[in-house]
Amino acid sequence: MDYQAIIESLFRGLIGERFIVFALAAIGLNLHFGYTGLLNFGQAVFMAAGAYGLAMTVVTIGPAVNRNTGLNMSESTLFWVGIFMAVVVFPLVLALLMGIPTLRLRADYLAIVTIAVAEIFRLIARSPSLDKWTGSSDGLTGFTSTFYDLSPFTTTDRYFFNLFTGNQFFLVLVGWSILALGTLLCWLMIKSPWGRVLKAIREDEDAARSLGKNAYSYKMQALILGGMFGAVGGMVRAVGFSVAQPDNFITDVTFFVYVALILGGAGKVFGPLVGAALLYAVLDSSDTILRQLVANDYIPESIMSGTQVGQVRFMLVGLGLILLAAFRPQGIFGNKEEMALDDR
Amino acid sequence: MPHTKLTPTAQPRWLRILLGAIVALLGLTAIGGPALAQEDDSGGEGTEEVAPDEGASESIGGVIQARDEEGEQVLLEGVTFIVTDADDNEVGSADSDAEGVWRVDLPGPGVYSVLLVEESLPEGNSLRNPDNNPLTEISVQPNTNKNTLFPLGERTSSGDNTNRVAQLTVDGLKLGLIIAICAIGLSLIYGTTGLVNFSHGEMVTIGAMTAYVINVTWELSWFGSWMSSLVFGAMVAIAFTGFLGYIYNEFVWKPLRNKGASLIAALVVSIGFSILVRYVLLYQFGGRAGFYRDFRIGEPIDFGIFSILRKDLFIIVFSALVLVAVGLALQKTRAGKAMRAVADNRDLAESSGIDVEKVIRLVWIVGSALAGLGGVMFGLTENINWEMGFRLLLLMFAGVTLGGLGTAYGALLGSIIAGLFIQLSTLILPGDVKNVGALVVLILILLVRPQGLLGRAERIG
Amino acid sequence: MTDNSPREDDYPAMNETFDRASPFADDAGVKAGPRPDISDEEADAAFAEVVTVDGVDPVAARAALADVPWEPGAPKPDPILVADGVVRRFGGLTAVDVDHVEIQRGVITALIGPNGAGKTTLFNLLTNFDTPDAGTRVFNDKNIDNVAAHNIAGHGMVRTFQLTKALSKMTVIENMKLGATGQKGESLFRSIFPFMWRKQEKEIEERADDLLIHFKMDHMRDQFAGTLSGGQRKLLEMARALMVEPEMVMLDEPMAGVNPALTQSLLGHVTGLRDQGMTVLFVEHDMDMVQEISDWVIVMAEGQIIAEGPPASIGENTAVVDAYLGSHHDSALDLDQEL
Structure with a gap:
């Protein structure tokens, strides 16, 4: 057994790229689900919007605009435009698309529509007929050089207790800065009267309306804002793995975000961070342990093969959702009293 | 949720039975397992990224199939495929097995071409688009098993008088x-x-x-x-x-x-x-x-x-x-x-x-x-x-x-x-x-x- | 937040648990008096300062009702709310069909009727929480037919609900502060710059605290609303509605599920509102309570208004007696109860 690998995967799970991606997505989902009570089951599509917003702007749309208008934007210009598209334009359009038909209806309609939109986006992105724009199932690559050119670290060295390569370390540092800023913003907003209205809508929309709050508008604001956080997460993912691929944003990804959020505690400012760190520490280290066990023949091939290890993490997520939702909907650190309020 | 008040069931019991049911399901499906057990790496991985160090591999493969006169799928055995790299050097070749499956392991990620050896096709079968043979410019990402498709025969149900x-x-x-x-x-x-x-x-x-x-x-x-x-x-x-x-x-x-x-x-x-x-x-x-x-x-009925x-x-x-x-x-x-x-x-x-x-x-x-x-x-x-x-x-x-x-x-x-x-x-x-x-x-x-x-x-x- | 206390609504402080009423406590949990450092007179003065409707003389308004005929749809000398031809159908069932009704300003009007009479539906229609199939509604001489439900509060009309909507996972004071309208900090952009709304927030909090003192709930200010008893929630909902600074409050069964000890205090609060010039319309089943506090009574049955008059006149009205006695079999019409 390679214990060092297990420890490393544990720490990478706690602070690494994936933690950052899912913590950002979970901050967004916390605004939706934790504070406003919106059942968004399409957080994956907001993440995809972030990834594709950047990748398409740099690799496909930008060059096409250059060709057709003679604008001649450089790749680094396109990268910054791409970030704007990824963080603002794409998620805004998606949120309006999902929100306008459903936010006046009962909560489960939003659930169905968000999951449908996530699937529509993935199907379209996969379709060979749009290969020119989306790269179909292979996705898009080659949009990250502007970002990594900014890195002060050498690519060949390893940093931070040998956990990361130079590029990875740069991404993790930038990711942590975004995360800190995002959490601060979220904290400020939730502590404000604006956040109070969100919580009121979560508790009872009609009560909020009777007190003069435009519930529809607030729900839309929360949907857009949370979607933007998800998009930032998706963008970090695309930059971190240097690819935007449709199958990285399957619906199950949304469920990962849910587990992270509920684990850390929905409706708590630090819930998403705690939950994502815990989730990925558990998933990544258990993954490594299982792979080691398989590789060293502690688990015979007939019971589990290398590919099946990857499937175990999904089962763990499923089981985690069931147990959390049934027994600890207030998160593993939530107190009993909150649960008593839930049950009333 | 509207719910009737019944005598609450003891929680541990249902949990135990739930877990039991999952185990039972695992056991039951295990019986059916072997038939479908060959993995297709394109499915099921989702967000998973395989770490590049452990036995990483790339391959190109596919399933070669045709339709018989009744429109049923027939898997073709013994069709030969040759894979070449960007410099036209042969990387490997493979014949399809009884289930029409073929696969060639690659030395690494890159751009490859696949040629279907037309002479190896069973009689009565031909490529639908001979111009697309060999398939070129297939880019293979690290750790992926790329599937290719060679459609055979005429496109079904076109040209006849169905609306x-x-x-x-x-x-x-x-x-x-x-x-x-x-x-x-x-x-x-x-x-x-x-x-x-x-x-x-x-x-x-x-x-x-x-x-x-x-x-x-x-x-x-x-x-x-x-x-x-x-x-x-x-x-x-x-x-x-x-x-x-x-x-x-x-x-x-x-x-x-x-x-x-x-x-x-x-x-x-x-x-x-x-x-x-x-x-x-x-x-x-x-x-x-x-x-x-x-x-x-089989036998489509014509209305x-x-x-x-x-x-x-x-x-x-x-x-x-x-x-x-x-x-x-x-x-x-x-x-x-x-x-x-x-x-x-x-x-x-x-x-x-x-x-x-x-x-x-x-x-x-x-x-x-x-x-x-x-x-x-x-x-x-x-x-x-x-x-x-x-x-x-x-x-x-x-x-x-x-x-x-x-x-x-x-x-x-x-x-x-x-x-x-x-x-x-x-x-x-x-x-x-x-x-x-x-x-x-x-x-x-x-x-x-x-x-x-x-x-x-x-x-x- | 204006105070420096370590209050943190996401992670309730542990010591709060000790002085908190048990979630299952009944109304006995309401302490008899306000905090010792404030006298009743001071509390009442604070209340009068917070809740006043200018230009309304409640005594004159009540006196003016003497000339109003005792008949359905009777015109009032100074109506604040007028509804005309309001019809609402659910499927084949006509839940509400009201030709004309006027609510006098500055008095307490009770809306009564047997189960399924359409009282709550009419309530929803008057507050735009439901859209009528036909009809117009005028509040304070302004047509409110096309005003969205959330803008009704801004016009000076606020409602409560039959099933109390205390916001369980918010503290009592948060519930109260939510009620204030026109808050600068409720805009997404300004929310992240506390200096833009902190001063207003402080004023709102002071007003909320004054109201809590008047309603004798100040000792519960930092508890989660979900831990309150049914009667306390009714009180909270009423107090929260007053944060809107309305001219008219509409209370949907304010006494439902409240134990007798608290009922008197609730009734006192309702008449207290009127004495500050507020118009009150409330739905109630219990005739005793209606007799005790209302100045005018409107009776509904099967979606229509069948009688109006001062409370003393209602008991003798044959149409009303028929409606009540004949009402016990019509459970199929039991629409109100679903809310």
Whole structure:
């Protein structure tokens, strides 16, 4: 057994790229689900919007605009435009698309529509007929050089207790800065009267309306804002793995975000961070342990093969959702009293 | 969630039984495992990134298949493929095996070409697009197994006198009927308990796989040839999914109702089950698609403007009969009336002496059994794989929402419309995004008539 | 937040648990008096300062009702709310069909009727929480037919609900502060710059605290609303509605589920509101309570207004007696109860 690998995967799970991606997505989902009570089951599509917003702007749309208008934007210009598209334009359009038909209806309609939109986006992105724009199932690559050119670290060295390569370390540092800023913003907003209205809508929309709050508008604001956080997460993912691929944003990804959020505690400012760190520490280290066990023949091939290890993490997520939702909907650190309020 | 107060079941017991059921499911599917066990790495990995150091590998491969005169798929053996790299150096070659599968391991990521050696094709087969041989510029990412496709023979059903609209209408009707059979349970469960059951699709998959195990893995049939193995398999699938529905309600949903869990918590639990079961199935059966055997009622029947395979005709007629039977049962029988009454107004039904828990149990059993049956039929028209039910679930949602959440007849109507729309949308849309059409309609319907076609407007406030 | 206390609504401080009423306590949990450092007079003065409607003389308004005929749809000398031809159908059932009704400003009007009479539906229609199939509604001489439900509060009309909508996972003071309208910090952009709304927030909090003192709930200010008893929630909901600074409050069964000990205090609060010039319309089943506090009574049955008059006149009205005595079999019409 390679214990060092297990420890490393544990720490990478706690602070690494994936933690950052899912913590950002979970901050967004916390605004939706934790504070406003919106059942968004399409957080994956907001993440995809972030990834594709950047990748398409740099690799496909930008060059096409250059060709057709003679604008001649450089790749680094396109990268910054791409970030704007990824963080603002794409998620805004998606949120309006999902929100306008459903936010006046009962909560489960939003659930169905968000999951449908996530699937529509993935199907379209996969379709060979749009290969020119989306790269179909292979996705898009080659949009990250502007970002990594900014890195002060050498690519060949390893940093931070040998956990990361130079590029990875740069991404993790930038990711942590975004995360800190995002959490601060979220904290400020939730502590404000604006956040109070969100919580009121979560508790009872009609009560909020009777007190003069435009519930529809607030729900839309929360949907857009949370979607933007998800998009930032998706963008970090695309930059971190240097690819935007449709199958990285399957619906199950949304469920990962849910587990992270509920684990850390929905409706708590630090819930998403705690939950994502815990989730990925558990998933990544258990993954490594299982792979080691398989590789060293502690688990015979007939019971589990290398590919099946990857499937175990999904089962763990499923089981985690069931147990959390049934027994600890207030998160593993939530107190009993909150649960008593839930049950009333 | 509206819930009746019953004596609460002890939590640890249901948890224990739940875990027991999962283990049992694992054990059961293990029997069917080997048949489908070869993994396809393109399926099931999701967000997974395989670490580049441990035995990383890239390959190119595929399945070579043709259609015989009856339109059935035939897997071709012994077809030779040669893979060359960007500099035209041969990397390797392979012959397809008895199941038409071939694969060439690559030295690493990069751009490759694949040549199909036409002389090795069995007689009577030819490439549909000879210009695309060799396939060039195939870019292979690290740690991926790239699949290639060499279509053989003429494009089916083109050039003859079938009318495309009529043909698609018939296909759409078939799909719609299958969606409807699956979706009735989803709608009734929603109507009686308020639960949006995201794990309903897995019942569909389990139904299809149960029949697959009987039909393909065990090759079981009843009294020799008296009953075809698939019909027997379908019957077992119905019984098994119905039983699972009972277990599921008894040990998961009833305790949750008694506990007074919120609707949102219940919904999240159903999602958890959806993921858990789906990946248990993937674990056991692998990512590859399976097909039923000995159901080759080939020979398309020509109706002039459209032609239809006999198995498809059978599916349409049989599904329609099942749906009529379900409709009649809901309308005429005591149990059916009780179901509609509970779905309509639970409290009123309860106060007029209907045992609501009993009705809910029945809804779970019947709804799951119908989903299982729908799974077998869906497996017949397409193939059987681990996420077929989940994919169908979205279409079910489209159908059910279209027709009106919680109404049985609405589910029926909405599903058929969804099916027709999916198929007819291929007149405009490329085939691989045809499901998009149904989902777009779902969103449009919510804009115009949120309560669905047959739903009643809700009171607000 | 204006105070420096370590209050943190996401992670409730542990010591709060000790002085918190048990979630299952009944109304006995309401302490008899306000905090010792404030006298009743001071509390009442604070209340009068917070809740006043200018230009309304409640005594004159009540006196003016003497000339109003005792008949359905009777015109009032100074109506604040007028509804005309309001019809609402659910499927084939006509839940509300009101030709004409006027609500007098500055008095307490009770809306009574047997189960299924359409009282709550009419309530929803008057507050735009439901849209009528036909009819117009005028509030303070302004047509409110096309005003969205959330803008009704801004017009000076606020409602409560039959099933109390205390916001369980928010503290009592948060519930109260939510009620204030026109808050700068409720805009998404300004929310992240506390200096832009902190001053206003402080004023709102002071007003909320004054109201809590008047309603004798100040000792519960930092508890989660979900831990309150049914009667306390009713009180909280009423107090929260007053944060809107309305001219008219509409109370949907304010006494439902409240134990007798608290009922008197609630009734006192309702008449207290009127004495500050507020118009009150409330739905109630219990005739005793209606007799005790209302100045005018409107009776509904089967969706229509069948009688109007001062409370003393209602008991003798044959149409009303028929409606009540004949009402016990019509459970099919029991629409109100679903809310």
